[in-house]
Amino acid sequence: MTENDHERWSENLAAYMLGALDAAEAAELERHREGCERCQAEIRWLTPALDALPESVERFAPPAELRSRVMSEVRADARQAGADRAAAEGGLWHRAAGWLRGLGSGPMGLRPVVGFAAAVLVVVAVAGYAIGGGIGSSSDGTGAGTVVAGHAPGVTARIVMAGEGGTLHLANVRQLPEERVLEAWVQRRGAVTPVRALFVPDREGRATTTIADMKGVETVMVTTEPPGGSRSPTSAPIVTVPIPQ
Amino acid sequence: MSVRREKAERLADEELMPLIGEKDPEAFEVFYDRHGGVAYSLAYRIVGERAAAEDVTQEAFISIWRSGARFDRARGSVRSWMLSIVRNRAIDMLRSRAGKAPKLTFDDDAILEQRPAEELTEEEAMRHETATEVRGALGTLPGDQSKVIELAYFGGFSQSEIARMLGVPLGTVKGRMRLGMEKIRGELAEGLA
Numbered sequence A: 001m002t003e004n005d006h007e008r009w010s011e012n013l014a015a016y017m018l019g020a021l022d023a024a025e026a027a028e029l030e031r032h033r034e035g036c037e038r039c040q041a042e043i044r045w046l047t048p049a050l051d052a053l054p055e056s057v058e059r060f061a062p063p064a065e066l067r068s069r070v071m072s073e074v075r076a077d078a079r080q081a082g083a084d085r086a087a088a089e090g091g092l093w094h095r096a097a098g099w100l101r102g103l104g105s106g107p108m109g110l111r112p113v114v115g116f117a118a119a120v121l122v123v124v125a126v127a128g129y130a131i132g133g134g135i136g137s138s139s140d141g142t143g144a145g146t147v148v149a150g151h152a153p154g155v156t157a158r159i160v161m162a163g164e165g166g167t168l169h170l171a172n173v174r175q176l177p178e179e180r181v182l183e184a185w186v187q188r189r190g191a192v193t194p195v196r197a198l199f200v201p202d203r204e205g206r207a208t209t210t211i212a213d214m215k216g217v218e219t220v221m222v223t224t225e226p227p228g229g230s231r232s233p234t235s236a237p238i239v240t241v242p243i244p245q
Numbered sequence B: 001m002s003v004r005r006e007k008a009e010r011l012a013d014e015e016l017m018p019l020i021g022e023k024d025p026e027a028f029e030v031f032y033d034r035h036g037g038v039a040y041s042l043a044y045r046i047v048g049e050r051a052a053a054e055d056v057t058q059e060a061f062i063s064i065w066r067s068g069a070r071f072d073r074a075r076g077s078v079r080s081w082m083l084s085i086v087r088n089r090a091i092d093m094l095r096s097r098a099g100k101a102p103k104l105t106f107d108d109d110a111i112l113e114q115r116p117a118e119e120l121t122e123e124e125a126m127r128h129e130t131a132t133e134v135r136g137a138l139g140t141l142p143g144d145q146s147k148v149i150e151l152a153y154f155g156g157f158s159q160s161e162i163a164r165m166l167g168v169p170l171g172t173v174k175g176r177m178r179l180g181m182e183k184i185r186g187e188l189a190e191g192l193a
Helices: A004-011 A013-017 A023-034 A037-055 A064-089 A092-106 A109-129 B001-009 B013-021 B027-048 B050-070 B078-096 B109-113 B122-139 B143-153 B159-166 B170-193
Strands: A145-152 A155-162 A165-171 A183-190 A191-199 A208-213 A219-226 A239-242
Touching: A004 A023, A013 A092, A023 A037, A023 A183, A037 B027, A037 B122, A064 B027, A064 B050, A092 A109, A155 A183, A155 A219, A155 A239, A165 A219, A183 A208, A191 A208, A239 B122, B001 B027, B001 B050, B013 B027, B013 B078, B027 B050, B027 B078, B050 B078, B122 B170, B143 B159, B143 B170, B159 B170
Parallel strands: none
Antiparallel strands: A145 A155, A155 A165, A165 A208, A183 A191, A183 A219, A219 A239
């Protein structure tokens, strides 16, 4: 490299640092810089001046809503990442998480909450295995048995089997916003159908509904819906209960 | 305040970045609280509209959240890296608005409508002081030098475009940029001495 080479590029260094070269010029200067210690030293020297420019602007507090929006997206991402990791580690539960993900990609716009749902699924799955009873493992000789218990943040779920049906018991459900009710859903072979009865929590946060037919049900979940219920889920599940087969 | 959050607050930016790379929202929240103010202020300075500045800030932070692991400490501080991302996104937005002229002065009445920062942490207060010093350094520049720097950095114009806008030879623009940057650097060095 000659002295002329350096001088030619040196006069462009400030413009380069300020982002004022076009793309081709910037790429050429970067190639030159790799082998030019003088350019590297000059850039190091001028860097504090460049860093000072954004620091010089008048300061204003960003709106609180902006922080809420950013952190809401971040937390949804984190939940999704956690759920993806857990789903990748579990065979049976991986399949179920895929089902939930499928829900998220539908026209109902559930995408931001899928991570939450899948994370809940895993928590519930662990609890289900820990209990280990499974359908039909009667403790009182009547043919009824508790299938699984788990929780979404704060919410616990328990399904008590009786004959071909079951009763879903929720606890610690927060009071619902006005004009919202709870609706339970069952999933069989990928198809999601509503449980007929809608329900609401009592003052203690307990809510119960009956699922008349539990045959072939792979997962039970609960969402909040408008009065009268919905034909398909329109919100994130507050709890999801996979049923061991 | 959770213990986890308190712990994250004690970490330097460079120590937060690996946690952010592992998708730790608490670490990211601390990062946002530390730098959200200057990021928003820079975005506002460039795009000149509150809603657009919010969009730029949100996009930049989400981009950092999703690519935090790519930060290379050999290339400078986390804060500089973050501000360069905000600046690039803001300039992209400016360029996408055809015919939108950038603001040309460091004093801008429009931003006076904005709510000033109310409570400054000690660290933020120090930075505020630094910002004042830097503005002072910029204020000492001859107008023709500060103008070309501002058009390039805050306006996103190339040196050729600036030469055409100001009706001066390209070499003059290069010289003014170089001299201006050297003067700012000199002022900063003097301030530290």
